[in-house]
Amino acid sequence: MGFWEEFIPLVLHGAVNTLWVLVISIPASVALAIALGSARVYGNAPIKAIATAFVVTFRGFPLVVTLFLLFFGLADLGIYLTPYQTATLAFVLCGGSYMSEYVRGAIRSIDIGQSLAARALGMTKFQELIYIILPQAIRRALPGLSNEIIYQIKYSSLAFVVGYEEIFAVSKTFISRYFMPLQVFMVDAALYLAMTTAAAYGLRALEYKLRIPGLEMSIR
């Protein structure tokens, strides 16, 4: 069997594994980001403190350290995560922490009048957050979140350090047999580019779909 016949199925298998992580980790990161960002603006003092500590911690750790901590560190404590679980969890902790700052910034940018009007109607703090503030804040945070989502697609290649068989991991192993790094990494690069481009288009389409008529500058 030649190089391509062997490599293409292998790298596609890696790509499926990559996607399998991302399909969970991206939505979960966004959800965590919304929860953390909201908690840091709307939470009471203890909730704020916990959320802030969480963000500072997981934004402060290099992703590779988080991966090792979850995989080897937790194993030391008797908690064994699979490479898949490790990668997914690490991406969510790290990505969610980063993204939460976009959410927090977006919430803070909402005019206080929106909050006053919600309260004047008799909404609880939680109702105000869910029905009035977040629908507007998430729209504002979306371009920033898109950035982080694209980062996450690319940084998913780091999952190789805990032995997860994603694109980059299978490629590295393959190179040691054929030693054709140019071809291998060009294929990898093309695969990542395809994923990030698809994500960018998808996110832009979402942004367009969620636009508020008359309110924002044109994004087309």
Next chain:
Amino acid sequence: MVGDEIVLRVENIHKRYKDQEVLKGVTFEVRRGETKVIAGPSGAGKSTLLRCINLLTKPDKGRVWLEGVELTDPETNINKMRQKIGFVFQEFNLFHHLTALENVMIGLTKVKKLPKDVARKKAEEALLTVHITEDLWHKYPAQLSGGQKQRVAIARALAMDPVIILYDEPTSALDPQLVGEVLRVMEELARKGVTGLVVTHEIGFALEVADEILFMYGGRILERGPPREVVFSPKHEVTRKFFENITKLYGGK
């Protein structure tokens, strides 16, 4: 229209911001069906007073009752009571991400928990009452004129079936040619017996519609009485000066 039943009682409200005492003990009451106008120079504490009533601002001292329930009592569920107090802001504060109809509906569906179809019907009625016609129901706030926005905001308050509507300078952010349509709606509501407490510089409105004017100065009610009396033959020099200037500016009726 005005009965004897007191629906809002405000007693000895004090509010201080750092070194500035904005409200120095304000007391008054509003009867059902009544329209009361609060006038006074800027910095007199009018807007703060209004926000102290539904506790968007917490007064330092003093008490507020709505239909006999003390709002300032920490035991009172303020969210529940705020449903009964309409509030119309100077800057409209419509929810940007919702259409006109949705702006009016959201309080009904999410706060009052009415079924969607009931809420929709109620919201449509409220919009028609403020002369927002069907072609505007699905427009977003940013697509509406200032006068339309403020009328939607009034409908949003009205749809909740409030005991009273508080208006905080509802026409001050409007282009002069749009002021009339908002004042007309407010006047119509007043004539229908919707109780209102209105902070405004619109002397014409006060003279035509108000049952009483409260003139605020330096954090107190300096003078109060029937509109014509307070505007045309006030007891205090500052009151006279204020209404003289306002009349020149707004060319009252």
